[in-house]
Amino acid sequence: MGALKELNKYLKKYKGTMILGALFLTASNFFLVWIPVLIRRTMDEVESLEGRGFEVPSSIVQTLFSTEASKILATNSLILIGTVMLYGVLLFATRQTLIVTSRKVEFDIRNDIVKKLMNLSQRYFAENSSGETYVRATEDVGKVRDYYGPVIMYSINTVTRAGFVLTMMFFVNPELTFWALIPLPFISVFAYWITGFIHRHSTIIQEQYSSMAGRAKETFSAIRLIKAYNRIDHEQQLFENESEDYRKKKLRLDMIESLFHPALNFLIGLSLLIVVWKGGEMVIEGTITVGNIAEFLIYVAYLTWPVAALGYTTNRFQRSLASWNRIQELMNEPIEIKDAEGKVDQEVKGHLEFKDVGFHYPGSDEMVLKNISFEINPGENIAIVGRTGSGKSTLVQLIPRLFDPTEGEILLDGENLKKWSLSRIRDAIGFVPQETFLFSDTIGDNIAFGVEDASQGLIEAAAEKAQVKENILDFEKKFKTMLGERGITLSGGQKQRTAIARALIKAPKILIFDDSLSAVDTKTEDAILKHLRQELSGRTTIMISHRISTIKDADKIYYIEEGQIVETGTHEALLAKDGRYTAMYNKQILEQELAEI
Numbered sequence: 143m144g145a146l147k148e149l150n151k152y153l154k155k156y157k158g159t160m161i162l163g164a165l166f167l168t169a170s171n172f173f174l175v176w177i178p179v180l181i182r183r184t185m186d187e188v189e190s191l192e193g194r195g196f197e198v199p200s201s202i203v204q205t206l207f208s209t210e211a212s213k214i215l216a217t218n219s220l221i222l223i224g225t226v227m228l229y230g231v232l233l234f235a236t237r238q239t240l241i242v243t244s245r246k247v248e249f250d251i252r253n254d255i256v257k258k259l260m261n262l263s264q265r266y267f268a269e270n271s272s273g274e275t276y277v278r279a280t281e282d283v284g285k286v287r288d289y290y291g292p293v294i295m296y297s298i299n300t301v302t303r304a305g306f307v308l309t310m311m312f313f314v315n316p317e318l319t320f321w322a323l324i325p326l327p328f329i330s331v332f333a334y335w336i337t338g339f340i341h342r343h344s345t346i347i348q349e350q351y352s353s354m355a356g357r358a359k360e361t362f363s364a365i366r367l368i369k370a371y372n373r374i375d376h377e378q379q380l381f382e383n384e385s386e387d388y389r390k391k392k393l394r395l396d397m398i399e400s401l402f403h404p405a406l407n408f409l410i411g412l413s414l415l416i417v418v419w420k421g422g423e424m425v426i427e428g429t430i431t432v433g434n435i436a437e438f439l440i441y442v443a444y445l446t447w448p449v450a451a452l453g454y455t456t457n458r459f460q461r462s463l464a465s466w467n468r469i470q471e472l473m474n475e476p477i478e479i480k481d482a483e484g485k486v487d488q489e490v491k492g493h494l495e496f497k498d499v500g501f502h503y504p505g506s507d508e509m510v511l512k513n514i515s516f517e518i519n520p521g522e523n524i525a526i527v528g529r530t531g532s533g534k535s536t537l538v539q540l541i542p543r544l545f546d547p548t549e550g551e552i553l554l555d556g557e558n559l560k561k562w563s564l565s566r567i568r569d570a571i572g573f574v575p576q577e578t579f580l581f582s583d584t585i586g587d588n589i590a591f592g593v594e595d596a597s598q599g600l601i602e603a604a605a606e607k608a609q610v611k612e613n614i615l616d617f618e619k620k621f622k623t624m625l626g627e628r629g630i631t632l633s634g635g636q637k638q639r640t641a642i643a644r645a646l647i648k649a650p651k652i653l654i655f656d657d658s659l660s661a662v663d664t665k666t667e668d669a670i671l672k673h674l675r676q677e678l679s680g681r682t683t684i685m686i687s688h689r690i691s692t693i694k695d696a697d698k699i700y701y702i703e704e705g706q707i708v709e710t711g712t713h714e715a716l717l718a719k720d721g722r723y724t725a726m727y728n729k730q731i732l733e734q735e736l737a738e739i
């Protein structure tokens with residue numbers, strides 16, 4: 143019941159429309175029940191004319207209203223047409239209010255989910271697969287929408303229609319009503335059972351479909367690898383297995399669905415048979431008229447859908463609740479990284495200080511960073527080096543608060559990062575991550591990503607500084623060249639330089655390069671660094687690299703090993719120490735010499 147209350151919260155905004163929709167639906171059912179009455183009246187009135195003889199009318203105009211019989215038929219037909227039209231208009235109004243509202247609520251819920259997801263910490267995304275998250279925002283929202291739309295609409299429909307129809311039936315003949323109603327509960331139970339079965343199997347089929355689609359997606363993404371390794375037949379076989387599984391499950395569901403309507407019609411037929419049989423006896427006894435039987439038959443037909451809908455709706459309601467609970471789990475996830483109350487919201491100068499920072503990833507006890515302490519003055523240029531897996535990327539991810547330290551604190555301009563306005567910090571940082579991600583969009587828009595309404599001049603200047611402008615101008619559509627699935631694929635080095643341009647266009651106070659030049663050759667690297675040096679002056683810069691040539695000019699270099707800073711100093715000072723840094727340097731010099739031979 144608590145969940146129901148929560149579900150209904152979303153309806154508050156649309157209360158007026160919902161009430162209006164309920165009134166339309168009630169009114170439509172009110173008019174509907176008069177249709178059988180009119181039919182019965184017509185039949186009975188026409189029957190009463192039997193034996194009185196008919197005058198043959200000479201024209202259509204004369205037909206209408208000219209004889210007593212045609213007068214009855216014409217009047218009743220007009221009333222009938224009017225009633226049916228009124229019913230139709232009200233039904234249209236019902237769907238336009240109730241179903242349209244359910245779409246609006248669906249829109250609201252989906253927006254809330256996406257907003258929540260955007261603010262959740264990296265921990266959530268590490269613990270939940272992107273597939274699960276996608277299902278929450280799509281399928282689960284769709285199933286919850288069923289509650290606001292069909293479930294509410296069919297429930298109101300069942301109650302009001304059954305109310306009106308049963309009243310009319312009892313009014314005509316309570317005994318015949320009793321007989322006619324006998325098969326109806328079976329219809330309801332049958333509909334409940336069959337929709338449950340369909341739902342369970344649809345879920346299985348959906349999962350199978352996702353698995354098949356996932357395999358196809360992976361296969362096409364890796365098509366070059368598959369061809370190069372001559373695994374086409376093997377992959378084809380794997381796909382066929384998945385496809386065959388899907389086919390079998392789908393056919394089983396199709397069979398059950400094909401049984402649904404004949405079985406339902408059989409039960410409805412049973413009801414109608416009882417009415418004709420029992421009603422026939424009553425006509426012979428003189429308790430009811432032939433018109434009453436026709437009237438009853440229509441009433442029974444009217445009742446069957448709402449009664450079947452009872453089972454169907456109960457099932458859908460259960461599904462909506464299950465989906466709602468899954469959505470609630472997501473909505474109740476704590477937002478761990480957020481603005482503090484009374485947040486610091488001022489211009490960032492770029493002074494950074496790590497104080498005894500320790501960190502382990504959520505779900506793991508292993509400390510990836512231990513007792514990290516260092517300070518960077520505004521405009522200073524520092525570098526972090528170390529072997530793979532030593533914790534370099536983890537360290538820089540703490541600065542834009544993608545994670546918070548588990549021990550110690552990080553100060554920005556003397557204030558703990560946690561006290562700062564999140565958007566202030568993130569706006570002040572230009573981050574070039576280790577793995578470049580480019581959107582399926584134009585190169586220009588990819589560069590302009592972090593800046594609202596960036597001018598073409600600004601985009602081109604950023605591309606120039608990142609040494610990628612010439613490459614872009616070589617493309618036919620230049621900055622309008624599409625990237626990604628529907629466009630071209632950039633080389634690794636071009637991608638990295640586009641990502642650097644994306645960071646530079648923000649003109650940020652703090653720049654972080656996480657191994658951002660690994661895919662460019664040393665000549666291009668030199669050219670980029672030369673340009674960057676001017677760009678970096680006045681900005682706090684942290685540069686991670688495996689290549690000593692990239693960072694040797696830094697104001698200070700930190701060598702990290704197993705999450706700890708083990709050596710610090712300028713390039714020269716570190717070489718003089720003849721420690722790990724020197725060993726790394728010598729190894730790289732040797733490798734370079736060997737490559738040149």
Ligand SMILES: Nc1ncnc2c1ncn2[C@@H]1O[C@H](COP(=O)(O)OP(=O)(O)OP(=O)(O)O)[C@@H](O)[C@H]1O
Nearest residue numbers: 268503506510529530531532533534535536537576
């Ligand atoms: N999300 C995560 N959950 C758990 N452990 C992680 C996660 N990300 C990284 N690690 C682990 O943390 C350690 C440090 O990783 P990190 O990426 O910071 O190293 P790195 O020095 O940047 O390495 P590289 O130079 O290869 O990029 C590694 O042992 C890695 O396996």
